[in-house]
Amino acid sequence: MIPAGFSYVRAGSVQEALAELSRHGGAARLLAGGHSLLPAMKLRRAEPGVLVDIGRLRELSYVRLDGDQVAVGALTSHRTLERDPVVAEQVPLLAAAARRIGDPQVRNRGTIGGSLAHADPAADLAAAVLALDGVLVAHGPSGVREIPAGEFFTGPRQSALAADELLTEIRLPAAAGLAHAFEKFSRRALDWAVVGVAVQSRPGGRTAVALIGMGPTPLRAVAVEEALAAGTPAAEARSLAARGCEPPDNAVASSSYRAHLAEVLVGRALAL
Ligand SMILES: Cc1cc2nc3c(=O)[nH]c(=O)nc-3n(C[C@H](O)[C@H](O)[C@H](O)COP(=O)(O)OP(=O)(O)OC[C@H]3O[C@@H](n4cnc5c(N)ncnc54)[C@H](O)[C@@H]3O)c2cc1C
Incomplete structure (x- = not known):
């Protein structure tokens, strides 16, 4: 429980951190x-x-409405996401996911940038950002680039970020008034999700469904989304929740139990 030796430096700006x-x-x-x-x-x-x-770096802690997008600074805490009025009105799915993370201490210290960069396959905010079709903004030595959430998660605790890049902002299409739901099953209160699901309806009637705990990365439940788009009732589409997924089989839960949970949680989320 004692870390290996390391040195420590506090960055005073994004540029200092990159240097x-x-x-x-x-x-x-x-x-x-x-x-x-x-x-x-x-x-x-x-x-x-x-x-x-x-x-x-206080300059990386903010929530702003910018045209038809919500810009969230990477250092914004989970607690701020729970309470921010712009998040509540424009991207309430993000607040719903933040509210389910750990306990108040974790939510006061943890940041959205840290959660996404850590790329845990069971991270709650990852599901919300995927379902919202977010874009992640990274600063590096050669400038700024934007990474769609669907391309960001590349493996268990691996992301498209390079070792010399810093995530500065998450951009989310505003979704005021659209139906959404976040469902999560944990073994104990405050635990990480065994399986979780984020659902966001879209303009034009399409529905985005993102899953956590169902593979090496957070992922979109493409089979469910396609079935819904083709007019399949939600009560039937939910049975496709695990299609194309590789749910882990470990001490937390078997893969078949995770598949069952995904079907149940997707059904609940689509019913909201
Ligand atoms: C007891 C406990 C319970 C928890 N429960 C949950 C839960 O239920 N659901 C959930 O989703 N999470 C949970 N978490 C994790 C929590 O959400 C963390 O806050 C989050 O995963 C990491 O955010 P952080 O700001 O603490 O990042 P850090 O721990 O500081 O960093 C995590 C990683 O991201 C990198 N990083 C951080 N910021 C940036 C950046 N801006 N750009 C590039 N790389 C960056 C770091 O180098 C590191 O590799 C829990 C944590 C604890 C301790």
Whole structure:
């Protein structure tokens, strides 16, 4: 439970953080809320030589309505997402997912950027950002690039971010007044999801369905989405929830139990 030795530097700006990442190459890791990285270090699953602390970059903590998009700074806490009036009105699915994360301490310290960059296959905000068709904005040594959420998660705790890139903003299409739902099954209160689902209806009648805990990455339930788009009733479409998924089989739950949970939770979410 004691991390390997590391050095620590606090970045005063995005540029300073990028310079530190470049200077130390793959040995450096960004520290935001520390609620995934520090536990991983204590378990020696992560052994960064240098921690670059971005936790006090207030300029990366904001929620703004920008035309027909909501811009969320990467350092925005889960707690802010729960309470922010712009989030509540324009992307309420994000607030619904944030509300289900861990406990108040985790939600006060954890950040949306840290959660997405950590890329846990069971991360609640990942499901919401996928269902909302979010775009992730990354700054790196060669400039800024935008990564669609559907291309961001590449494997268990792996993302499309390079080691010298910093996630600065998440952009979400405003979805005021559209139906949404977030459902999650955990073994104990405050736990990570065994399986979770985020649903967002879209202009034009299409429905996006994203799953967590059903594969090596958060993913879209494409078979359900296509069935709904073809006019299949929700009560039937839910039976396709696990199609195309590779649910893990481990001590938390068997793959067949996860498939059952996905069907039940997708059914509940589509009924809301
Ligand atoms: C007890 C407990 C319960 C939890 N329960 C849940 C839960 O139910 N659901 C859930 O979804 N999560 C849960 N979490 C995780 C929590 O949401 C974390 O806050 C989140 O996963 C990581 O955010 P962070 O800001 O703490 O990131 P950190 O731990 O600081 O960083 C995580 C990773 O992201 C990288 N990183 C951080 N910020 C950036 C950035 N801006 N750009 C690029 N890389 C970056 C870091 O280098 C590191 O690799 C739980 C955590 C704990 C400790």
